[in-house]
Amino acid sequence: MINFTPGPSQLYFTVADHLKQALRDQVLSLSHRSKDFEKISIEATSGLRALLNIPETHSIVFTSSATEVWERSIQNLVADNCFHFVNGAFSKRYHEIATQLKKQAKAYEVKEGEGFTELSKIPTDTELIAVTHNETSTGVCWSVDKIHALKDAFPKALLVVDAVSSLPYPAFDFNKVDSVFFSVQKAFGLPAGLGVWIVNEACLAKAEALQSKGFVTGTYHNLPTLHSFAKKNQTPETPNVLGIYLLSKVTGDFLRRGITTLRKETEYKAALLYNALQNHSQAEVFVKDANWQSKTVIVANTGSQTKSISEALMAKGLYPGDGYGKAKETQLRFANFPAHSKEQYELLVDTLALI
Amino acid sequence: MINFTPGPSQLYFTVADHLKQALRDQVLSLSHRSKDFEKISIEATSGLRALLNIPETHSIVFTSSATEVWERSIQNLVADNCFHFVNGAFSKRYHEIATQLKKQAKAYEVKEGEGFTELSKIPTDTELIAVTHNETSTGVCWSVDKIHALKDAFPKALLVVDAVSSLPYPAFDFNKVDSVFFSVQKAFGLPAGLGVWIVNEACLAKAEALQSKGFVTGTYHNLPTLHSFAKKNQTPETPNVLGIYLLSKVTGDFLRRGITTLRKETEYKAALLYNALQNHSQAEVFVKDANWQSKTVIVANTGSQTKSISEALMAKGLYPGDGYGKAKETQLRFANFPAHSKEQYELLVDTLALI
Known part of the structure; x- marks a missing residue:
């Protein structure tokens, strides 16, 4: 079938072989504090940098899902207010999560199946603009040019892009987006249980500023902690090691295909x-x-x-x-x-x- | 080796075969909203109930790690104050997480390698008592009787037991513990990337009370949301489906061994x-x-x-x-x-x- x-979705055709290799190489019982794990982590992140053209100004950290990034991005990047483009179930849920975290979360909502035209709806003091690049529930997708134009129009806001069901297809210019995230069980063709969160230095600075002001930004997965472990090619907690291994391998396969x-x-x-x-x-x-x-x-x-x-x-x-x-x-x-x-x-x- | x-740690010896069966049965691309996933989820939770003698009064929910439960348990079960028994790196980290979440987190700390004797150190108004059953860093372990006695002495506090590196060995009386959690990469012999959190009705009631008072208890993984999906044998987010499948199979193997x-x-x-x-x-x-x-x-x-x-x-x-x-x-x-x-x-x- x-x-x-x-x-x-459909597994990428190489996953079964990579899984068998992982069993042979004892990846499934590998310590997340070992040099071998660090090598896997480096292979995954350097592969993603090459594939998606992610500059060194951006850190790549691992979460358990893209759903987790919805929560962590709001916790770490918003003091008071954020702005959400909503046109379906998933963009709506991101907005709802910001509301659950007691932020002033505004939404510009259009009908399912439609795109957005009125940028003037974004208040100029917005701290974070949330864009769901590809609304999985309806098949509506932003052009990357429109997203980049948002950054030109609102340079002070952090522009955060949910690219869950589109990457690696879109060619983002990472000078024009502050943060992008996705989960691996969509277009990377991998088993579920891993999120990838890409953030630039402005995001890290914002999270640190919020911490110093006394905001609760999470604990083991607040952004500065995630980043400090990522610099060591590790994670704060015991992660889905197998998921990171398979991501490293399939990213390599994608690179070879081009x-x-x-x-x-x-x-x-x-x-x-x-x-x-x-x-x-x-x-x-x-x-x-x-x-x-x-x-x-x-x-x-x-x-x-x-x-x-x-x-x-x-x-x-x-x-x-x-x-x-x-x-x-x-x-x-x-x-x-x-x-x-x-x-x-x-x-x-x-x-x-x-x- | x-x-x-x-x-x-060492994988349980059946894991490789279960993994190959999962590939054949297309578990790795299974939708988490499908009936087949619900069956896997039921097999895992009913297996754990039988193995560990968990009554129906307790809900079993899945997180990404036991580290996540440290955070979620404090967020959902503590308004102001909690009490931690600390005798090593992991019990210390649980206490630190409560502090990061701005709670009044008291600690009764003893030297590494030692146990605890003075229960009088627990204030009577403590909302949550955090016990690290088995301190993985030092090999110090509570007897279950001592843990049950805590509940008798402090019936009003929620008693939360981190059993990360001990379950399924300890035979907890779930009438004497409000919550227990573990991660699967220790004594269950499974690949990392899944936490299991067991909570009783008192925990759920506390989380709902905190929500109604306006506390931020998390979003997709606040306890009432986790519980409401667990009742449907689902999870709020796309979980580590393979991890839950392997847990269901190894729990079945443990049951057959007895x-x-x-x-x-x-x-x-x-x-x-x-x-x-x-x-x-x-x-x-x-x-x-x-x-x-x-x-x-x-x-x-x-x-x-x-x-x-x-x-x-x-x-x-x-x-x-x-x-x-x-x-x-x-x-x-x-x-x-x-x-x-x-x-x-x-x-x-x-x-x-x-x-």
Whole structure:
């Protein structure tokens, strides 16, 4: 079967072999205070730096999930107020977490399936702007240019980008984003249980300033502590060592294939599926504005035909993701990650054409 | 090689096979919102209930590590003040985390290698009593009777027990402890990256009361949220699905071997090693008072012979744990977990006798 659910999604095809190697090399009982662990950690972070063009000005730290980064980013980077672009369940949850942490969290909310146009809604004194690059629930995705333009327009605010279901596809300019995070079970094709949080020096300075003012910024995973251990290629707690090992290996595989190839293939496969949906009699593209259509999570309105289309695909071993939440009965979602080959996407669109 | 480091320690001998089965069954890309995940979650929690005799009055929730539970337990169970028994690096860190969270955290600190005698040091208005059942850094361990007696003496305080490097050995009476937690990379013989937190209804009520008073108790992992997802056999975030799967399988293996057998074997192996150390010319037992000697982490003073003893053991494939922190050059630590067989312990003491 091929798993098109947008996460946990299809494993990258090399993961099984890496796992067996990890067993042979006793990685699963490796001490997180050992030199061997530090080597794995270095391989993971230097691989990510090369793959995503992350400069040395940015620190890379490990958390247990991207959900954890929602909490840690607000705790460590916001004294009073933050601003959230909300257009679906996941961007809404990030905003809700800021509210639970008793911050003045403003939201600019648009309908599901839509993008954002009015930057004037951002107050100039906002400390943190939260952007969900790719809203996994609806398949709406920011262009990286629009995100970079936010930094130009609001240089004083920390710009934090949730890139959970898009990286490694987007080519962020890390001079224009202060922080980016993702989890590994989406487009990296890895088992769940690890988040990656990239932060620049401005974020670290903000967290330290909040600490010195007496704010509670967390304990073992406050940002200065995470950063101080990352400098030693370690983590404050016993981490998901196997997860970090597998990330290091798959990042290496991605580097060998080449980020340009991965990105071109993502665009090719997305074009195939959007074209197939536009020409389909029983389905249509949910996100109307092509400027906001995600390349990595493609959502189809399938209405009353949802069940029959889904069953016809599954009969061929192609497992689509359900629509999110209330759209479960009326939409299908298709992850388009490096783990999904061109051939699998060609099979998907050929099968769709016959339904 | 046999890994006697007290965590991450030797893998339980069935883990490699379970991991291969997980690959075949596509557990590594399983959705955490699927019925199949719920089945895994039920297998893990019902297995733990049977193994450790946990009543239905107690909820079992998953975190990313026991370190996380240090933070979450203080956030969710303490308004103002808590009391910590401190006799080593890990009990000290729990106390420090309470301080970082701006609580009035008192500590009754004794020297490393020693136990506690003066219960009168606990103020009667203490909200939470933190006990580190087995101080992994020094091999000092509470008897469960002493812990149960704390509850009798201070019935109003929540009694929270860090059992990181001891469970499943201790037979807690869950009517006498409000909360217990552990991480899976110690005595469960599993890869790191998962914590298990057991809480009773009094803990849940306290967390809800704090929330209603406006305390920040965390977001996705505040206790009421963890509990509400646990009731559905799910987790708030995408968890370490593979970790929960492996826990369910190894707990099943432990049940088939029988908890009484596991405990008897633990005691047999501990007696072997303590006896060997007592009769050794170049080593001695660090914890003098037999009432406080750990059965699961056995610490030897090896002084200037540390390196030579360690090397002699490693030459036979027996890898001891270093002494913790400043004791690295003068002590060795030996984990005694279900993953360490009687035969391995017999080989260990036979080898020690020849040094």
